[in-house]
Amino acid sequence: MSLRVTLVAAARSSSLLAERFDDDRPLDEAGWYEVQVAAPALIPLGAAELRYCSPTPRSRATGTALGYAPLAQPALRECDMGRWRGLTLAEVAALEPSAVDAWLTDARTAPHGGEPLLAFITRIGNWLDTRPAEDCSIVAVAEPSVVRAALVYALKAPPSTYWNVDVRPLSTVTLTGRPGLWHLQLDAALR
Template sequence: MHARMTLLAAGRSSSLADVRFGENRSLDAAGWEEVVRQVPAFSSLAAAELRYCSPSPRCRETGAVLGLTPLAQPALLDWHMGRWRGATLGEVATREPEAVHQWLTDPCSAPHGGESLLAFIRRIGGWLDTRPVGAGEWAVAVTEPSVLRAALCYALKAPPHAYWQIETHPLATVALTGKAGEWHLDLS
């Protein structure tokens, strides 16, 4: 029997037009309302034997509102964006168009001085593979949307550029089953 891992993207902390690299914001008013509305739909998550979250305010708050009391995991931090932290993609593209192009096309590059896409996916995969989830056990993690995307790339052994093809929205969930190095997407 395999372990089960459910990843839940945190609630909204800003409008799509104001999404910033490495934002460390709390849930905004709309985000709070949406999480509160979804409490009944996510109440079953509290039955998980292990409950984790990214240390960001919005992930901790999402987990708390859902009654999960998750343990913050530094390995689940958002993608480290170096000097781009706090800026929007549009702002960076205006200042550094060639660097943004390199970042979007070369998964080994980190023109911002932070993590490359490949390093980020490996960090999240390393976290998945080292969770103490035994056969038949269930773990839940409230994460940044980027973490959910990286986990999917790792679990599916997809090429890093597949990261850019995955859409995530606040409170999106994905279930994985398996064990270290052998994760499967569970669409049940």
């Protein structure tokens, strides 16, 4: 028995430098345009037996625009950033530089009062491991941070690896296998 879980990173809702922690903003104009450009390559993924998305506005909008009619999964929410919610990394670094250093170097700490990185990665991994244990294809539109966490979990990499994974909007990655034993399949570049 083998599962095929394709993760699609949600389209953007702002420029990279304007990204905010726990951002609930909808897709911006550029994000909608990028979905239209990528749609021919991504729409076929909607043939999956199960279609999910993160509960964020941009993940839901991306999945809907691609015709997936995805079911929002609370477990696929972004990391709870506590009092840093709504701020950019630059804003937080200016206000709490030592807290940012602690957060970036210790996956068990949550100086923001929210969820530690290790707990976030584990939560996303638990979602992966509780998918149906039968041959099945799944597509899930999720925030780039969720895709990063899924990759770290699936590869059994140290939590610090999370900071070295770059997930671009509308990129895809496929994990195949079964709960506890995942394999990474790199998908072809979208044209």
